[in-house]
Amino acid sequence: MKRLGRIAIGVGIVAVLAYAMVLGAMYFFQRDFQYDRGGRLFALSETSLAQAEQVSIPGADGAVVTGWYQPPSAGKPLIVYFRGNAQSFSREHQRYEAFVADGYGFLAFDYRGFPGSPGEVSEANILADGLAAYDWAAAKGFPIVLWGRSLGSGPATYVASLRDADALLLEAPFDSAVSVAADRYWFLPVGLLMADQFPVDTWIRNVAEPVYVAHGTADSTIGVRHGERVYALAPNPDELWIEPGAGHSEMWEHGLWERAKGFFARAEAKLGR
Structure with a gap:
């Protein structure tokens, strides 16, 4: 014994x-x-974005954020696009091509620490880069709508809580990064360990813009309950679209762009633009 x-x-x-x-x-x-910081920054010449330009956006503490920009056609807003977690924003160039084909302008960029923008990745830097990108775009004088995908739902919501955009679209958002980590690492005290927690569930309460949330029921990266909770907390909800069987990166192919255009048109019409 x-x-x-x-x-x-x-x-x-x-x-x-x-x-x-x-x-x-x-x-x-x-x-x-x-964070998934691999990959490379595509050249604009590898896309059909013939009128877009690569821009350098000055950020906090001398940082420089690299992005692509194209102004909108008359009567259309500029989409400030907050990319997701994987690789560079430039890999999603088909989305930007769809934007400009329908007359929308866009600004998409890499947060510091991702392929296009040097520096260290952190929540503080991602939020600061998001604000810098928004302020740079706002200075152009066009109506602005915000689009946050996955990780980008964090800075997009944060920016919307502090700035005056016309609309906020969240694609596969989380209510907080620490909540997503708790889903995955339930056996660890992630709330005590994580430095970058992105409390979207706090920021969304201060968002005056109309909010559209899109999420798939088969999302194994960020469970659909996260999107449902974010939408429930939005002070000015427009629509919650839950697509049966759609995974984390499948909302676009299920028709997200057509739904997004409808949402942006509703938001702009309410403002008389």
């Missing part, structure tokens, strides 16, 4: 040490788990 007791104690010590090592790895390498 004494031998079994010693074995049990030994197993317990090993388990505690292993758990401590997991906690340490998650804490010290958390941004490697949280």
Whole structure:
């Protein structure tokens, strides 16, 4: 019995040490788990965006944010697009091509630490870069609508809570990054470990713009309940579109752009634009 007791104690010590090592790895390498910063910045010549230009947006503390910009046609707004987590914003050039084909302008960009923009990735830098991009776009004088996809739902909502855009569209949003982490790492105290928590559920309460939320029921990256909660907290909700069977990156192919145009048209009509 004494031998079994010693074995049990030994197993317990090993388990505690292993758990401590997991906690340490998650804490010290958390941004490697949280962000996908690989890939490359595409050249505009690799796209059909013949009228767009690559721009450098001055940010906080001397930072420079790289993006693509094209002004809208008369009577259309400018979409400030807050990209998701994977690689560079430029990989989604088909979206921007669809925007401009229908007369919309766009500004899309990489947050610091992603392929197009040098620097360190962090929540503070992502939010600061989002504000810098919005202010740069607002200076152009066009009506502005915001589009936040996945990770981009964080800075898009934050910017909407502090600036005066015409509309906020959130594609596969989370209510907070720490909540998403808790879904995945339920066995870890992620609320204590995470530095970049993106409390969208707090920021959305201060968003005066009309809000459209799109989410798929088969989203295994950010569960659909996150989008439902964000929409429920929006002070000025427009529409919640839940697409049965759609995964995290499948909302576009299920017709998101057509729905987005309808939402933006409603928002602009309410403002008499």
